[in-house]
Amino acid sequence: MARKRKGRAIDGMLLLDKPLGLSSNDALQKVKRCFNAAKAGHTGALDPLATGMLPICLGEATKFSQFLLDADKTYSVTATLGIRTTTSDADGDIVERNPVNVSKTQIEQACMSFVGKSRQVPSMFSALKYQGKPLYFYARQGIEVPREARDITIYSLIIERIEGDKVDMLVHCSKGTYIRSLVDDIGQVLGCGAFVSRLHRSNVADYPADKVTTLDDLFAMRQEIDDNNLDLMDNQSFEALDQLLLSMDSPVKTLPAVELEANSASYFCNGNPVTAKDALVIPCQVQVRVYSEQLFLGVGFIDENQQIAPKRLVVR
Numbered sequence: 239m240a241r242k243r244k245g246r247a248i249d250g251m252l253l254l255d256k257p258l259g260l261s262s263n264d265a266l267q268k269v270k271r272c273f274n275a276a277k278a279g280h281t282g283a284l285d286p287l288a289t290g291m292l293p294i295c296l297g298e299a300t301k302f303s304q305f306l307l308d309a310d311k312t313y314s315v316t317a318t319l320g321i322r323t324t325t326s327d328a329d330g331d332i333v334e335r336n337p338v339n340v341s342k343t344q345i346e347q348a349c350m351s352f353v354g355k356s357r358q359v360p361s362m363f364s365a366l367k368y369q370g371k372p373l374y375f376y377a378r379q380g381i382e383v384p385r386e387a388r389d390i391t392i393y394s395l396i397i398e399r400i401e402g403d404k405v406d407m408l409v410h411c412s413k414g415t416y417i418r419s420l421v422d423d424i425g426q427v428l429g430c431g432a433f434v435s436r437l438h439r440s441n442v443a444d445y446p447a448d449k450v451t452t453l454d455d456l457f458a459m460r461q462e463i464d465d466n467n468l469d470l471m472d473n474q475s476f477e478a479l480d481q482l483l484l485s486m487d488s489p490v491k492t493l494p495a496v497e498l499e500a501n502s503a504s505y506f507c508n509g510n511p512v513t514a515k516d517a518l519v520i521p522c523q524v525q526v527r528v529y530s531e532q533l534f535l536g537v538g539f540i541d542e543n544q545q546i547a548p549k550r551l552v553v554r
């Protein structure tokens with residue numbers, strides 16, 4: 239007997255404005271329920287104390303979430319000087335207090351010293367895995383485990399305000415950058431310590447910031463569906479909500495596009511490498527997004543024979 243589907247097979251990307259105090263997984267589950275989606279996933283967690291853009295993938299779009307995990311991000315952050323905490327943010331216990339005897343010039347120089355490429359040791363309070371468990375699992379038990387420094391890039395760091403012990407910054411950074419660790423490192427350079435007292439993610443990749451949606455808006459739209467006793471498996475019931483979704487190929491828009499003819503598309507969707515004239519000018523091992531008659535088929539890569547080999551396929 240076929241298993242009854244739990245939720246709608248809806249595909250697309252939602253840009254959620256995650257509120258303060260909510261974990262990324264909690265936010266994901268709320269969005270999933272609002273859309274009555276059968277499948278959902280987020281692209282890079284935000285701490286409960288952080289707010290801002292959290293791209294959420296629905297349905298087949300979850301197959302392409304990795305591309306947003308690898309994307310650049312921009313954060314608006316307030317660093318509070320003179321205090322270090324166990325988590326390098328306001329959620330942790332204070333472990334050190336120091337007088338803040340630094341000038342504006344010293345603060346600017348310390349911040350600017352981190353612009354460019356560097357290696358950063360991830361915070362113990364991160365979701366990185368060690369022996370199959372996230373680092374925060376060990377940190378909450380007071381266990382310190384070895385972490386390898388990772389290559390990161392701070393593309394720009396703009397100081398927007400310095401007032402008392404508060405420093406407001408706008409940071410554009412590469413994947414894998416921990417803003418808490420960055421702020422803690424700045425505090426160490428200044429000799430007074432620092433922690434993140436406010437963190438807002440304003441951008442992920444080149445997604446438009448004006449397309450973010452709040453949970454309150456989603457709740458209100460879902461409540462209207464429930465109040466009218468609409469069919470939760472009928473896509474027409476969710477027409478207003480579904481209009482908020484971006485296309486499922488939006489996470490891979492930076493990849494070169496290749497168009498396949500109908501016969502080649504059929505072979506490609508069955509897992510076979512195919513030839514296309516568009517691929518002849520693309521270097522080997524480069525990933526591409528693949529279409530046929532403007533329908534997104536998935537992501538492939540150019541193999542050593544200059545063919546397009548499937549990597550992640552959309553199932554319809």
